[in-house]
Amino acid sequence: MERINIAPGVYLTRLEAEKFNRQRISIHFQFPNQREDATAAAVLPLVLERGWAECPDMTQLSRQLARLYGANLGVDATLNGGNRVITVDISGIKNEFALDGEDLSAEYAKIALGVAFHPYLIQGEFDPEAVEIEKQKLAQRLETEINDKRLYCVRQARRIFFAGSPAAVERDGYLEEVPQVTAHTLKKVYDRMVSTATIDVMVQGGDADKVKKQLESCLAGLNRQPAKLIENLAMPVTELRHKEEYFDMVQAKLCMMFTWESPMTSADLNAARLAMSLFGGSVSSRLFLNVREKQSLCYYCASTCSTMTGAMVVDSGVEPANAKKAEAAILKEWENLKTGEITDEELEDCRRSLLSGMDAVGDSLEGEENWYYMQICRGEPLVSPSKGKEALLAVTREDVRRILKGFHYSLGYLLTRKENGYETL
Template identity: 55%
Template sequence: MQRKQLAPGVFLTELDAEKFNRCRIAIHLRYPARRQSATDAAVLSMVLERGYAGCPDMTQLSRRLAALYGADLGVDLGSAGGDRVLSADICGIKQQFALAGEDLVASYADIVFGILFEPYLVDGSFDPEAVRIEKESLRRRLQGEYNDKRLYCVRQARRRFYGDNPAGIELYGYLNEIDAVTPQTVKAEYDRILAQATIDVMVQGADAAPVAERLLARLADIRRAPAPITQLCPVPAAPVRHYTEEISGLTQGKLCMLFTRDAAGELPSIHVLRMAMGIFGGTATSRLFRNVREKQSLCYYCGSSALRAAGVMMVDSGVESANIEKAEAAILKELSDLCARPVDEEEMEQCRRTLLAGMDSVGDSLAGLAGWYYGQIMRGEPLTAPEEGKAQMCAVTPGQVQEILQSYSYSVCYALTGQGEEADA
């Protein structure tokens, strides 16, 4: 398990996959998010999945993957604080299982690197028809946000909370900007990403040396100036702001509460943060689940989560419209109680068992293992095995949980209310 630097801003990590009969190559391009081109980046990720110069349409690409014993290919766009991560991965059977001795690893690498470094272009820009199709797909996706009232409430709260903070840039762009997206603007965003991205390639179950050679060959003619990792500033603490939106036909109200961290400087340990969220509202033994949902029956669901880099904690709940204020007060009381008194060891142990069970499943798949290690890379941590992570989880103390929960201040409350017979999402 090593992470080697191959060139400025280019790294390769080789991971053990002895127990699997498949191998996997994944490449991650981490680059600064930019508000004015967020919609172009979203369309780009969708267009790239359609093919590349060697297989310029989805039919040819599907045939090529089928010929490689049914290899799987994926392209994804994700968030990392104020950065975005454009990823492509391919997974197929290991080299030794090729029936005719084919060089499967070379074929896998050519496809996944082709997707990101040799896209199919028409007159120097992306295929207009592919861009048109994916613009409409993105339009339907963004329009569908309103139909999923839980998602809609969360995003409305985030918009009020972040304002112009870089962490608030929408991952999939903006509905009112889709019409302005063109093959040329998508190509300009693609060029920016290639120039600025930190590139991480992760190889599992295959010889990494030829993969590294192919990667450097693809990058040889690309002018690059990798950008530093975006350092986010937490949203400043301020008096809580309440927003209420009435929606006709809504039968189940939605409540989203956002909190900002007061503490500046070093980010909290991911293991302490996970324990804090598990104790507060992230597990079936949490305070919010046991006390607000089960004992008081104030909500249909109620959970907490946190974004470490952005310094934000969220409580997301589905409630009867008449109970929104009661649910809000009950949630705040549970947080106040946790801040006032350390958690007892029995409650810590219940939460810890749940989290450790989840960590046990990390090694059940190649993607799970790769995600574990790339998460450490994104956080700037040394690479450690899941077993070490479990040991660190076991070392978290009640005082650490209390301290991190005490650092959050209530900032934004967004509620959806309404009455009617029409069911909502």
């Protein structure tokens, strides 16, 4: 593994991929998420994925990828706390499997860098027809958000919990603002991305030196002024709020949000991992064993936490009439971990499961890339998964308690039938 600085805020990381059948190139653009252009930023990946200067037509691009034996091209947006990450990635089989001796590596690099740095423009702006089509797709996605009730419940809870913070800016933008996105505003957000983002290009397999040269050529015309990224954040402690929304649904969804009050640091990461595994992140967790298996209060009941936002989320699918009972049971398990006994056995069971997962990181291209890119996002020195295991092995019971004690319960969001709302429970 090697990471080199190519230009201001531009890095290339080379990762081993000898044992894999595929090769992969990812280009990550990370930049502060802004409320004012969030909707345009949400349209951008959809338009970029349709094609690029040398292959503007989306059907032709699909055919080109199929010709490369089903190479997979993606342009996706994710949020890292208050920052937005737009990733262009391509993966496909290695040259040795090509049936006609094609140089697949060169084709992959050309497409990925083309999509990222040479979009199809008409008179300096994105194709207005493509923009209108993709705006419609985004609007549809936003309108149909309620079709997946589990996801919808978590999103609604996050909206209230993060209100007023950079983490509240929606990844998919805002339905009412979709009509205002134009080929011109889209180009503005694209220009902001390529000039101010921290750019990380990760090359797994293929010819990294060639990719480096091609990348340098892509950067040549850009006025690079990397922006300062938004640091880890945490929401203030508030009075506990309960919100509910009614649908004619069979299973109710309950999302509970907790704040750590002050921003977490990289030093908290491994303790947080173990704390989540113990609380609700594994089949050895208290929520799985006690709330689901022993009390049958929910079908799923899982906890996750993000060091970037200092937030812990517990989401569960519960019998509508049992929502309050499930909430109390979840809080009881949290309380027991904070103040009661944590046995060596359960602590080590959870640690063992996490260690096993870390061992397997290097067994997939995506897993390995994600391992290193997350360290880059957290601003940490890059260490291998085996080094990461050492840090996890050092986490103590008290470290776990410190993490769990640091959370404050802020919000319970319930999606249920009208007759089973909090008011009537």
